[in-house]
Amino acid sequence: MGKPSGSLLELTLAQAAALVKSREVSPVELVDACLARIGAVNDRLRAYITVFEEARKVAKAAETMIAAGHDLGPLHGIPIALKDNLAVKGTRTTAGSKVLADWMPGHDATVTERLRRAGAIFVGKLNMHEFAWGGTTDNPHYGACRNPWDTERFPAGSSGGSGVAVAARTCYGAIGTDTGGSIRLPSAINGVVGIRPTYGRVSNHGIIPLAWSMDTAGPMTRTVEDCAIMFNTIAGHDAKDSSTSRAPVSDYTAGLQLGVKGLRIGVVPGYFFHHLQPPVHDAVKGALKTLEGLGADVVDVNIENIHGNISAQLTIESAEPSTYHQRWLREQPQNYGEDVRSLLEIGEMLLATHYLQAQRYRTLLRQEFMEAFKKVDVFICPTLPVTATKVGAMKVIIENGVEEDMLSAIMQFTGVPSLTGLPSLNVPCGFDGDGLPVGMQIIGKPFDEAFLFRIGSAFQSATDFHKKAPKI
Amino acid sequence: MASRKEVTPALIVELAAYAELPLAKGRESVIQPTLEAWIKDANELSRKMSAEKYRDLIPATVFRHPDEPEEGG
Numbered sequence: 001m002g003k004p005s006g007s008l009l010e011l012t013l014a015q016a017a018a019l020v021k022s023r024e025v026s027p028v029e030l031v032d033a034c035l036a037r038i039g040a041v042n043d044r045l046r047a048y049i050t051v052f053e054e055a056r057k058v059a060k061a062a063e064t065m066i067a068a069g070h071d072l073g074p075l076h077g078i079p080i081a082l083k084d085n086l087a088v089k090g091t092r093t094t095a096g097s098k099v100l101a102d103w104m105p106g107h108d109a110t111v112t113e114r115l116r117r118a119g120a121i122f123v124g125k126l127n128m129h130e131f132a133w134g135g136t137t138d139n140p141h142y143g144a145c146r147n148p149w150d151t152e153r154f155p156a157g158s159s160g161g162s163g164v165a166v167a168a169r170t171c172y173g174a175i176g177t178d179t180g181g182s183i184r185l186p187s188a189i190n191g192v193v194g195i196r197p198t199y200g201r202v203s204n205h206g207i208i209p210l211a212w213s214m215d216t217a218g219p220m221t222r223t224v225e226d227c228a229i230m231f232n233t234i235a236g237h238d239a240k241d242s243s244t245s246r247a248p249v250s251d252y253t254a255g256l257q258l259g260v261k262g263l264r265i266g267v268v269p270g271y272f273f274h275h276l277q278p279p280v281h282d283a284v285k286g287a288l289k290t291l292e293g294l295g296a297d298v299v300d301v302n303i304e305n306i307h308g309n310i311s312a313q314l315t316i317e318s319a320e321p322s323t324y325h326q327r328w329l330r331e332q333p334q335n336y337g338e339d340v341r342s343l344l345e346i347g348e349m350l351l352a353t354h355y356l357q358a359q360r361y362r363t364l365l366r367q368e369f370m371e372a373f374k375k376v377d378v379f380i381c382p383t384l385p386v387t388a389t390k391v392g393a394m395k396v397i398i399e400n401g402v403e404e405d406m407l408s409a410i411m412q413f414t415g416v417p418s419l420t421g422l423p424s425l426n427v428p429c430g431f432d433g434d435g436l437p438v439g440m441q442i443i444g445k446p447f448d449e450a451f452l453f454r455i456g457s458a459f460q461s462a463t464d465f466h467k468k469a470p471k472i
Numbered sequence: 473m474a475s476r477k478e479v480t481p482a483l484i485v486e487l488a489a490y491a492e493l494p495l496a497k498g499r500e501s502v503i504q505p506t507l508e509a510w511i512k513d514a515n516e517l518s519r520k521m522s523a524e525k526y527r528d529l530i531p532a533t534v535f536r537h538p539d540e541p542e543e544g545g
Contacts, residue, residue, distance in 0.1 A: 311514055315514050348493050349507055357514075360530065363531065
């Protein structure tokens with residue numbers, strides 16, 4: 001024990017957990033280091049809505065337990081942070097909103113409970129786009145969350161606080177939620193790893209919904225191995241969430257060293273590398289070359305109806321939240337931020353036929369991807385077409401100086417797994433000329449998260465993008 | 473096919489009334505550009521999905537029939 005806190009924060013989750021188990025590092029040291037780091041950077045980053053100073057007491061108990069030979073599990077004594085739409089019993093859970101500013105849940109979300117049972121220590125609740133309905137985390141109630149690589153830039157969202165908290169070394173892992181890209185977008189923009197699980201692999205019980213038919217929760221970490229460790233603790237059927245599957249759960253760390261020799265990577269010509277900022281194009285193409293160098297093959301695969309996915313995504317993602325928020329929008333519209341209020345109003349004006357045609361399109365797109373998986377093992381594409389834009393921007397320029405609507409633009413690639421229910425993993429794969437991170441998205445077959453972790457781990461074994469830290 | 477109806481602020485006020493959504497004054501102009509763009513795209517998707525070859529596709533959202541009793545509520 002007695003390592004300087006700076007070096008403790010550079011440990012990966014796996015390294016920190018091993019040192020706790022061997023009693024070389026105490027959970028108290030880890031929690032002290034994280035709380036000190038949060039105190040040092042949170043005024044600038046606005047990653048946390050609530051900080052749990054009482055985590056020190058929990059850490060002391062964890063230290064006592066490990067000294068007495070009681071190991072709670074793979075996350076024993078590890079500081080973890082939660083997006084503020086996950087219920088924590090007796091603790092304020094705002095979903096980034098004024099509407100729920102004082103809500104104190106009477107129970108834990110299932111993900112919260114499973115992490116707690118595995119020994120995790122919660123250091124705080126994280127900032128997010130209000131009610132998860134948006135991709136900037138420019139939160140009007142709790143402050144605009146900022147990107148640690150450049151605090152004038154946005155962190156994406158909606159799990160922006162989760163991405164920032166991990167990238168800025170304030171915790172060893174965080175939980176985000178993902179409906180249309182809300183784990184993968186901030187993972188890419190902040191240079192961290194994040195997985196959107198297969199729909200139904202992780203329980204949504206106790207999580208404030210955005211769009212029921214696409215909502216998922218998953219871990220965000222600095223390495224793929226860390227992500228797999230956290231995923232092991234939260235994946236699996238939950239009787240409290242009827243959308244969860246009884247499909248068997250793997251040990252998601254078991255295959256991390258198996259490599260990618262013979263892997264068939266699908267790319268969709270005319271879509272995956274079309275309409276991108278050049279540094280994003282080059283970084284993801286470079287990642288494919290790296291994987292080819294490790295023994296993988298890249299194969300062109302046509303998905304006939306991939307165009308149209310953004311409209312389907314926006315239709316579903318506006319109709320479902322507007323249904324959930326129907327009463328509040330009538331009773332307290334003034335308590336919503338301007339952008340979320342507008343999106344909720346818009347969702348009330350789409351037709352039922354628009355919604356159901358979008359749901360039929362999901363069936364079509366899923367069928368086409370499942371057919372394509374006979375030819376390839378995974379698909380790889382950029383996670384989003386741009387690097388971080390300025391805080392407050394509502395438009396984005398992708399090419400030829402043309403301004404585009406931010407929300408539609410950033411969902412260009414993340415909408416596909418959201419609509420099809422397929423799992424997808426963001427892995428950092430480069431930086432642009434301003435030193436801003438770029439991420440690639442690996443899309444897999446249903447319940448094949450272990451395979452995604454295996455590919456991501458092989459990539460991180462051959463590259464060092466994930467080892468670079470923002471200077472904040 | 474009917475000609476496309478422009479999504480005007482006045483139409484939005486009417487749509488809000490149909491939904492019994494009290495829309496504060498001026499909100500119709502705020503949401504008009506986005507709603508117009510999204511409805512145009514949604515109509516295009518609806519035309520695609522109305523094609524004969526997709527007649528048998530059912531929506532992705534379906535009721536589930538659990539084959540086992542729930543555990544522990």
